[in-house]
Amino acid sequence: MAKTTRIAITPGDGIGPEVVAEAVRCLEVLRQQHQLELEWVRFPWPSHAWHEEHGESMPADALQQLQAFDAILLGALGDPGPVNDPDRYLLPDSVSLAPLLQMRKGFDQWVCERPARLLPGARQYLADDRARDIDMLVIRENSEGEYVSQGGRLRQGTRDEIATQIELFTYRATERIIRYGFQQARLRAAQRRADNQSRQFRTQDGRQCDSQVCVITKRNALRYWGDLYTEVFEQVAADYPDVATHHELVDAACMKFVQCPWAFDVVVASNLQGDILTDLAAVLSGGMGVAPSCNLNPDNPELPSMFEPTHGSAPDIAGQGIADPTAMLFTTARMLEWLGRQDRRLAEAGERLFQAVADDLASQHGQARDTRTIGDAVCQRLG
DSSP: OOOOEEEEEEEESTTHHHHHHHHHHHHHHHHHHHTOOEEEEEOOOSSHHHHHHHSSSSOTTHHHHHTTSSEEEEEEOSOOSOTTOTTSOOOOHHHHTHHHHHHHHHTTOOEEEEEEEOOTTSOOOOOSGGGGGOEEEEEEEOSSEEEEEEEEEESTTSTTOEEEEEEEOOHHHHHHHHHHHHHHHHHHHHHHHHTTOOOOEEOTTSOEESOEEEEEEOTTTSHHHHHHHHHHHHHHHTTOTTSEEEEEEHHHHHHHHHHOGGGOSEEEEOHHHHHHHHHHHHHHTTOGGGOEEEEEOSSOTTSOEEEEESSOOOTTTTTTTOOOOHHHHHHHHHHHHHHTTTOHHHHHHHHHHHHHHHHHHHHHTTOOOOHHHHHHHHHHHHO
């Protein structure tokens, strides 16, 4: 008998509950059609509502509770809206978003993986026709770097105040995220060959390869960790002679993401720089409303990975029923594919969900629809 796969569903704030509701509807259809050993539990935390009632964003044993699940599906965290209510219960971002860092670090979700591919029907923000060929995978180191929460404030509230924010980089975390990038580059190239969709990237010695990894640093100004990333990148690259390599400074990378994003394949960046680059890549692939995101622990199957759309809580439209659930549905598909490593039926369900959402996106040509209508359309395609 197949093991039951368990999902913790945390709708969160703002439009989170609205888009998560459509994801759950799709999961119900897929569970029935594929006879999946799949169950989920909905949690009212982390959220502003929980904090307002309990004085904390989530219970003290939240991570212990979540560890019993195979995956976490998160809606959104942040301003709950509506923005026209000046008396709404509103927390600073450092409090409302803290659970994200707690879960990522507590479960060692050291890979933040965000695909950026311009699908038919998604909005093309770049006028250049080559923008249709955008297909990159941005991999963000998710466990350390600029987000280690080390530092403090001295003489707070005075004109002599000093704030320190420490960045921390280790060889171990640097090596594993860069190696993961090369592994994904090979997998992407193999899939393109299977689909008869080859790409070519030139190496520094003039060879042509069918995949590429670009590492991002700011080594001209942030010398120490930049040099560490550069040196480890060169060491790991020696194990992958079939993969072309490239290096960009983060400011130049931002420029080239807009100027020629079709030139990138796999991009590896630090926590903060990857955070910025993945949001930019999301816009290039059609906007936050279609961009999925995954926080993965590839090493330890006993710890849950977390899946969330790239967008935030969108307080300006919260509660109106007009939020686009497409990013949430793509994220749910990615979750099922990830869980499918243990149960092939889950992977097949994830592939079906992705294709149903992609087909729905292509059929509408940017036409605005409400949340429920999009969910209905995708469920109908699944049926």
